[in-house]
Amino acid sequence: MRLSGLSRQIALSMIKIALGTAFLVTLGSFAFYYIWNKYWPSNMPSESDFAPSLPEWAWIAATFSIAIVVSISVAVKLSRRILEPLNSVADGIRQVAKGDLAVRATVGDRSLGEAALLADDFNSLAEKLQQMTDAQAFWNAAIAHELRTPVTILRGRLQGLAEGVFTPDKDQFLRLLAQVDGLSRLIDDLRVLSLMNSGELHISQTRVDITAEIKTVADLASGMLQAAGQQVIIDAQVVWMQCDAVRIRQALLALLENASRYALAGTVRIQTRHEDGFYCLSVEDDGPGIAPERIEQVFVAFYRATEVTNNGSGLGLAVVAAIAQAHHGTARCYLSAAGGTVIELRWPA
Template identity: 50%
Template sequence: MKLVGIYRQIALTMMAMAVGITLLVVITSYVLYALWQKYWPNYFPDEDYMQTGPEWVWFILTTLTALALAVGVASRISKRILSPLKSVTDSIKKVADGDLSARAVANKHAPLEAFHLVNDFNVLVEKLQQATNEQVFWNAAIAHELRTPVTILRGRLQGLAEGVFEPDERQFRSLLMQIESLKQLIEDLRVVSLVESGHLPLNHQKVDISSEIQHVVESMTDVLKKSNQHVIMDIQANSAFCDPLKIRQAILALLENATKHALPGGILIKTSMVNETFSISIEDEGPGIPDTFIAQMFTAFRRAPTACGQGSGLGLAVVAAIAKAHGGQVAYAKNVKNGSSFTITLPHQISTLP
């Protein structure tokens, strides 16, 4: 099949229309006079109304003028349509060659459909560029987070193998601590990745929230004591339908975040049920999160400027991912003490969960 460009198609179509209309007028005029002379001869004029030589010249010149106008109109319309399409085509080639900064341009005279095409293409490329940049950032961040514990493990194991370190309990506990750090990082990455792809398995069941909170607090006893913090519990709703392991992981992440960044004092853990929505909030006594960081606080590997490199930057992203997997969400606000207040809300009815 031979492909024909849009410009040529429009030009040929306009020319065909001009010639067709002209021929239609001439042919129908002959038919009209023939029928008139045959069926109504008494009313047929005596004068000769058929075309003379000058009239044929006029007919040919008129046709040529109509063709010229058709080509001009076709050219103008084609440019308005083809200009944004050509821009999109050129940008697609650049994107295919790896230039994700390429953008199409639509002039102010472009048709509405062409304008929408250019705009949708630019939005698509922008999202592709963001996804690519995010992937590059993730690869670099994961490599950075894995490098520290792996380097420590390698150094200590090499020291043990060469006899530099004594193989005592302290060394083994240090190795176990690094392995636990690696295990937690891998689990956090797994949760965030699976939620983004919509494949995180959940084991929904009726959960005793106060018991789960108590288990987490007990596991954090030494850390809380070291940071001069204590937990205050306000349990107004004691049960919810959720995955107990994942909710425990979210509570643990929020508590760890408070112990690393909040001031010494109380950490309030509160649960409630309002309009068939279960919520659990964790509040500290400050100093809160900088306003400039709030927009990206739940994004993986993002750290506030005041974090001083503490943690992997995955904690809050994991909390947001777990809430999303349950069909809920997590929100942040500053409390009356200017501290941080994180609230996880979950739908109460398990039947409504995806």
Template identity: 45%
Template sequence: MRRYRLSGQITLSMSVVAAIAVLMVFVGTFIFYTIYLTWFPPPPGPPSLLPEAPDFVLIAIFLLLGLAIAIHAALRLTRRILAPLNSLAEGARKIAAGDLTARAVPGDRSLGETAQLVDDFNAMAQRLQDAAESMASWNAAIAHELRTPLTILRGRLQGLTDGVFEPSDELFRSLLAQAENLSRLVDDLRVVTLSDSQRLDMRIEPTDLVKEVEQAVDAMRPALVAAGFTVQITTRPVTLPCDGARIRQALLAILENARRYATPGVIEIRIAAEKATLVLAVEDEGPGLSAEFAAQAFDAFARAEPSRSRQFGGSGLGLSVVRAIAEAHGGHARYRTSTRSGSVFEIVLPVGGPDPDGNGKSQASKTA
């Protein structure tokens, strides 16, 4: 069926009503005067120029018939227009009352504008429902992640207060480690949340990317060596407009992820040009990610193996921080399997820096 715009529907309906009225007047007048003049022939002499009683009767009849047709057509068109609008209003009232599952019914889709309005409303309602569900999921996940270190801290501090634990350097280092875990978790949450709202502060300036890589590796080297890893950097001098501290933070998150979950061995870090981008890649020796999990590896609180996350203390935020920082630079993060069946995590950055008009806009005036 051919679809008309709402203005076209109204114009068409009114045109049909006018055409019917004109046709009724023409045909009806011809029939009326044929019958009337047959039974009531006019008197001899010139015809009167003023309307007579029969003429007024004829005008009244056709006026009433035309009015009836116009009312009928208007009511049909009104019902077609108001049905989706009433459904839209009812849906809006339900959503305002807290029922985010409410949806409007588009009704007659031949009315293009009203159907599109209802579709847009339903899409907005679905996004609101998804956002509410996501917020509830986030709140539950955050509460879960904060509960473990807080419980440990409270228990050990209570033990110190009650004299159950003897003060020792080892105990204080353990408490400090839990506090650092909390601090890292809060900072990761802040980065991901600000990135989602496109308010992640960036300090964009020409940066020696190799230097940032080396600083991140130096910071992680003791922990990596203790876990059985060696780091190999394969790159050439590269200067890129970016936030060096954020890039270092993303690289540290990838290295920490490798330390927790990868098979001990060689971790290779490469920087290579790819069209109009630079790719910072971190490759380990396995075991890699499953195809099912790889699609959501960069989502917040995503875990391939919850048991290993609990064992090694992962929060499921590390790779989402990597994605957030990459997108804030106008790039993206991605994963692929290496030729050695290991994992390759890549940060793809535009060579010209973030697009000032894009999502990853430069905010050099702000502090990180």
């Protein structure tokens, strides 16, 4: 059986103690009797003397004392090496219990194996707890910020209607409905991301006429696209796809909404294709594009690639990425040859 880590260090220390004691007794005994025989030969014990003489008792006591000191020294040194990471982990646990998630255990001697791994595992756990706490604080602040604007608008409008400041006509009610729709989309986006983070975003893939689904979503988004001076061009190289139609419609609507908010007036091209065993669904606009250093961040929740918010929540592309992952695929962003932004979903065919 091969020993490793802490068990190996303990075994080696025990072997050192045993060999050191044997070496001390053997070599020391030869030296003791050699000196005695050389300088005091008349006092050497005879073969008939079974009981140790006084000098022999003194040698036995000295040898025993030296062996005990060496053994204690090795044991103390080993225990300190073992207890350093263990005590550090124990102290770290107490600090974490008090709310200090920035604490980290001292790994110490990595040759101890299990003790070093325990410290590493504790540090990894503390780091994940800190990341989760920071993420929770960020999400709470971000959600509160995103909800504040529509709720404030709704409250102001309703108070104005109650006090007679605004006329209760169709236009006012449509504005209120628009704010409620925005809240509904925000809540639905948050629900999708929450389900994705907890691993509970389940999809039901069926054979879908993707061209018909694209036309349906384009019709729904026609109003906001026309207001932005944009028109949709559909390039459907693949008609049928295996996917969750509801979630793909949700992702496509988020992409069109994103284009209407941030892209220039012109065309929005929706393309489908089958490539290397993957289905691809992409939305391309006419610019102005995204700075290359910001492309990697566009799918992060509440991140905006432009300083102009346009009332966007910063959740749309994060939801798109979550839906792509639920299909066991990916979402990516890149710039087209014309300088526009392309958002592409890919999932296994």
